[in-house]
Amino acid sequence: MTDTMTTEKLVEKPATIAELRRAITDGALTATELAERYYARIAEHNPLLNVYLSLTKEQALEQAASVDAIAAKGDPLSPLAGIPVGIKDVLVMQGAPSTAGSAILKGYHPPYDATAVTKLKAAGAVLLGKINCDEFAMGSSNENSAYGPVRNPVDTERVPGGSSGGSAAALAANLAVATLGTDTGGSIRQPASFCGVVGVLPTYGRVSRYGLIAFASSLDRVGPFAANVRDAAEILQVIAGPDVNDATSSSRPVEDYAAESEKDVKGLRIGIPEEYFAEGLDAEVRAAVESGIDALRATGCEIKTISLKHTKYAIPVYYLVATAEASANLARFDGVRYGHRSASATNLSSMYRLSREEGFGPEVKRRILLGTYALSAGYYDAYYKKAQQVRRLLADEFLTAFAGVDAIVTPTAPTAAFKLGEKTDDPLAMYLADIYTVTASLAGICGVSVPCGATAEGLPVGMQVLAPHFGESVAFRVAQAVETGLVK
Amino acid sequence: MSANVSMEEVERVAELANLDLAEDEKPSMQRDLNSILEYVAQLNELDTAGIEPMAQVSDLLSHLDDSVGQDDGHGVSLRADAFRASLDRARVMEEAPETDGAFFKTPKVIER
Numbered sequence: 151m152t153d154t155m156t157t158e159k160l161v162e163k164p165a166t167i168a169e170l171r172r173a174i175t176d177g178a179l180t181a182t183e184l185a186e187r188y189y190a191r192i193a194e195h196n197p198l199l200n201v202y203l204s205l206t207k208e209q210a211l212e213q214a215a216s217v218d219a220i221a222a223k224g225d226p227l228s229p230l231a232g233i234p235v236g237i238k239d240v241l242v243m244q245g246a247p248s249t250a251g252s253a254i255l256k257g258y259h260p261p262y263d264a265t266a267v268t269k270l271k272a273a274g275a276v277l278l279g280k281i282n283c284d285e286f287a288m289g290s291s292n293e294n295s296a297y298g299p300v301r302n303p304v305d306t307e308r309v310p311g312g313s314s315g316g317s318a319a320a321l322a323a324n325l326a327v328a329t330l331g332t333d334t335g336g337s338i339r340q341p342a343s344f345c346g347v348v349g350v351l352p353t354y355g356r357v358s359r360y361g362l363i364a365f366a367s368s369l370d371r372v373g374p375f376a377a378n379v380r381d382a383a384e385i386l387q388v389i390a391g392p393d394v395n396d397a398t399s400s401s402r403p404v405e406d407y408a409a410e411s412e413k414d415v416k417g418l419r420i421g422i423p424e425e426y427f428a429e430g431l432d433a434e435v436r437a438a439v440e441s442g443i444d445a446l447r448a449t450g451c452e453i454k455t456i457s458l459k460h461t462k463y464a465i466p467v468y469y470l471v472a473t474a475e476a477s478a479n480l481a482r483f484d485g486v487r488y489g490h491r492s493a494s495a496t497n498l499s500s501m502y503r504l505s506r507e508e509g510f511g512p513e514v515k516r517r518i519l520l521g522t523y524a525l526s527a528g529y530y531d532a533y534y535k536k537a538q539q540v541r542r543l544l545a546d547e548f549l550t551a552f553a554g555v556d557a558i559v560t561p562t563a564p565t566a567a568f569k570l571g572e573k574t575d576d577p578l579a580m581y582l583a584d585i586y587t588v589t590a591s592l593a594g595i596c597g598v599s600v601p602c603g604a605t606a607e608g609l610p611v612g613m614q615v616l617a618p619h620f621g622e623s624v625a626f627r628v629a630q631a632v633e634t635g636l637v638k
Numbered sequence: 639m640s641a642n643v644s645m646e647e648v649e650r651v652a653e654l655a656n657l658d659l660a661e662d663e664k665p666s667m668q669r670d671l672n673s674i675l676e677y678v679a680q681l682n683e684l685d686t687a688g689i690e691p692m693a694q695v696s697d698l699l700s701h702l703d704d705s706v707g708q709d710d711g712h713g714v715s716l717r718a719d720a721f722r723a724s725l726d727r728a729r730v731m732e733e734a735p736e737t738d739g740a741f742f743k744t745p746k747v748i749e750r
Contacts, residue, residue: 258733259732259733260733261725261726261729261730261732261733262725354695355695355696368693368694368695394717395717397717398694398695398696460684462680463680463681463684465677466677466678466680466681467681469674469678470678477655481656484656485735486734486735486742486744487730487733487734487742488733488734488735489735490735491735491736495745496745497745497746497749498744498745498746498747500658501744501745502656503656503657503658504658506655506656506657506658507657507658507659507660510657512663512666515657515659515663515667516667516670516671518655518657519648519651519652519655519657519667519671520671520674520675522651522654522655523643523647523651523671523675526651526654533675533678535691536681536682536686537678537681538691538692538693539686539689539690539691539692540681540684540686541691541692542689542690542691542692542697542698543684543686543689545692545698549698549701577670577673577674578673578674578677581674593695593698594695594698594699619695619698619699619702620702
C-alpha cells in the first residue's frame with residue numbers, strides 16, 4: 151500500500167442518490183455545485199488513478215443548470231436529476247471521444263449516443279465523462295488499456311479488476327456517484343469485488359446493447375456500479391427496458407428494483423454451489439463470503455448446498471465463444487470508416503492489415519487469433535461447436551438449480567485485487583480471475599456483486615448473488631440483506 | 639481437438655484475420671495459443687453427442703412465457719419494417735480517415 155494518508159484520501163463513500171436528490175430538491179445543494187465538486191475531486195485524484203480518459207464538463211454543467219432551473223421552479227425532478235455519473239469508454243456518447251481503451255479508435259467522436267446513455271440523460275443524470283477500461287473490454291485487470299492502467303484506490307499498487315476497472319475505481323474513489331460498465335465474462339462483478347463497490351450484471355436483453363462497441367454479442371451486457379445496492383437498483387431501473395435498436399432487448403416490464411431491494415428475504419432459499427468453494431479459493435475470501443452467508447442465515451434465509459458440476463468447463467467454453475464472436479465483431483476496425491488508418495499502406499489489403507496491426511494491442515490480437523482459429527475450417531466442430539454444446543449444459547444446469555433455490559451465492563472472484571503486473575505475462579492465469587463469473591455470463595442470468603468484507607490487508611472482498619433470468623429483484627433483495635446484515 | 643499450433647498456422651490465422659503480425663510477435667502468439675488450446679482441450683472429457691449448440695441466450699428463454707420482445711414465432715423479436723431517420727451523413731464522414739464528403743476513400747482496389 152502506498153501510504154495510509156493517501157489511501158484514506160482516495161477512498162471515499164459518496165452520498166446516496168436519495169440524499170443528493172433530497173438536497174437538490176430542498177435547495178440545500180445545486181446540481182451545478184455538485185458537478186463542480188466532482189470535477190475538483192477528479193482533477194485532484196485522476197492523475198494518479200487514471201480513471202477518466204476524457205471529461206465532458208461543458209455538457210455536464212449545461213445538464214446541471216437545466217436541473218437547477220427545474221428545482222428553482224419547484225417542479226418535480228426526474229429520478230436521477232443532478233446525479234454525477236461516469237460512462238465506460240466502450241459506450242458511445244456524443245460530444246466525447248469513444249476509444250474503447252484502444253489506440254485504433256483514438257480521437258473517434260461517435261455521431262450518436264448509446265441507448266443507456268440516452269436514458270441516463272433523459273433521467274436528468276449529469277454525465278461527467280468517459281472512463282478508462284481494458285481495450286475493447288478484454289481483460290481482468292484494466293492493464294490492457296492503450297491509455298495506461300487504472301490503479302485501485304484501495305491500494306494503488308494493485309489492479310482495480312477488469313475490464314470495467316475504471317468504472318469500479320471511480321466509485322471507490324468517489325469520482326462519480328454511479329457509473330456504467332459492461333460485463334462479458336465478469337467485467338462488472340470482478341472489479342466491483344476488487345474495489346469494494348456494488349456491480350450489477352443484468353439479465354441478457356434487460357438493457358439495450360445499442361451503442362456498446364461490441365466484443366462478444368451473445369454475452370455483452372451493460373450494467374451499473376454504485377456505492378450501495380439501492381443506488382445500483384435505481385440506475386438499473388432507468389437504463390433497463392426494450393429498445394427498437396436492439397432486437398435482443400426484452401419487452402418484459404421493468405420492475406421497481408429500488409422498492410424490491412428493500413423487501414424482506416426471510417424464507418428465501420439460497421443455494422451455495424460446492425464447486426465454487428473448492429481448491430483455488432483464497433482462505434480470506436472464503437471467510438468473508440461465509441460471513442455474508444451467515445448474515446443471510448441470520449435474516450431467515452434457508453441455506454442449501456447445491457452442485458453445479460460443469461463449472462470447471464466454463465472458462466474454456468467462455469474463451470472459445472467470446473473470442474469467436476470477437477474475431478467477427480472486430481473485423482469492422484479496418485481503417486475505412488473510422489479510427490486509425492496506417493500511413494504505411496500501399497494498397498487496400500495492406501491498409502487493412504497494417505491499420506489493425508498498428509491499432510490493436512496484444513490481448514486483442516491474441517483473442518482475434520484464437521477466435522479466428524476456433525472458427526476456421528477444420529476446427530469449427532472441434533472447438534466452436536463443442537463450446538456451444540457445453541454452454542447449453544452449463545445453462546441448463548442453472549435452470550435446474552433455480553427450480554430448487556431462489557438465488558445462488560458464491561465468491562465473486564477467487565482472490566482479492568492482485569498487484570499490477572503480477573499476471574500480465576500469463577494470459578491463462580489472468581483468464582482464471584473470471585472463474586466464478588463466466589458461468590452466469592454464458593447462461594444469460596443476472597447477478598450482483600456486493601461487498602462482504604475485507605482481507606487482513608484491508609482489500610475488499612465481493613459476494614456474487616446470482617438469480618434466474620429477469621430475477622433482478624431477487625438478486626437486489628439478497629444483496630441488500632448482505633449489505634445491511636454486515637453493517638449491523 | 640489437440641493443441642499444437644505450428645508457426646505456419648499462426649501466420650495463416652493472422653492472414654485470415656487481416657492482421658500483419660510483426661516477426662517478434664509471432665512466437666509469443668504461438669506459445670499463448672498453444673497454452674490456451676491445451677487448457678481448452680478438457681472439454682473433450684464431456685460427451686456432447688446430440689446436444690443442441692447454444693448460440694444465443696434467447697434459445698434458452700422458452701421456459702419463460704413472454705421472454706423476449708414481440709416474438710415473431712421464431713423466438714426473435716424484430717422491429718417494424720418502416721422508414722426511420724438514419725445517422726447524419728456529414729457527421730459520419732467527419733470521422734472517416736479519408737473521404738470526398740459523400741463516400742469513404744480507400745487506396746486503389748483494382749490495379750489496371
